[in-house]
Amino acid sequence: MERCSFALLAPLLIACAPVAFASxxxxxxxxxxxxxxxxxxxxxxxxxxxxxxxxxxxxxxDQPTALENGTLYLQVNCGGATPFTLTTIDNRSGTSAFHPNSHGLGVINDDQKLGSVALRLFDTVADGVAVKTIVSLNDGATWRVSSYLGHAGRTAFAALNDLGTPIAIMDLSARLTAFTTIVRANDLTLTDEIPIDGHITVQLNY
Structure with missing residues (x-):
């Protein structure tokens, strides 16, 4: 039966050989x-x-109160010279009582915004050389000198002789200053202790 099957199949295959197959x-x-x-x-x-x-x-x-500035020191260390930018994530998004480009301090009594905190970078040094902090508000299309660090733009660093071009950096250090402002007391219901509840993530993109 196997032989017969083979013998019957062979002529069929030969007969079909000239026909083109679809693919x-x-x-x-x-x-x-x-x-x-x-x-x-x-x-x-x-x-x-x-x-x-x-x-x-x-x-x-009857007017906002600026608290004493807070100071931290930011360091970025890379395995080699790397172009990168910094942005932030406001983990209290939508609670900034003043400029929307600042960061919020949370909400008290269900609907009262407590204040805002703005971040700035100063005394920036890249690989042992002083550099300028620059910011782009259009995803890197253009850059301008600014100490701003926040969620509204990309922060990078430029050589003093070319302020429009971000540079690649291996080691960066900078003084990060937090400017915290509380809304005027007349706008707050203050019966108990209220926490100042700002929370910000500094994000490095490269």
Whole structure:
């Protein structure tokens, strides 16, 4: 039976040989991303700006009160010279009582915004050389000198002789200053202790 089957099949295959077979295809892509040397950001003091206890009597009743500036030191260390930018994530998004480009301090009594904190970078040094902090508000299309660090733009660093071009950096150090402002006391219901509850993530992109 096996022989017969083979003998019967052979003429059929020969008869079909001149006929063209239909074909179809699909595509395969190989993707991935080769990244530059890894970079690690860090903040002094555990990343905490502690204003301590602020008495109600120290808050101005009819205008905002600026608290004492908080200072931390930011370091970024890369395995090799790497172009990178810094941004922030406001973990209290939507609670900034003043400019939306600042960061919020949370909400008290269900609907009262407590204040804002703005971050700035000063005394920036890259690989042992003083540099300028620059910011782009249009995803890197243009840059301008600014100490701003926040969620509204990308912060990078430039050589003093070319302020429009971000540079690749291996080791960066900078003084990070937090400017915290509380809304006027007349706008707050202050019956119990209220926590100053700002929380910000500094994000490095490369």
């Amino acid at each position: 179809s295809s699909t595509e395969l892509s190989v993707t991935g991303l080769i990244t530059p040397s890894a970079c690690t950001p860090s903040l002094s003091g555990g990343g905490i700006v502690d204003h301590g206890k602020v008495s109600v009597k120290d808050l101005r009743p």
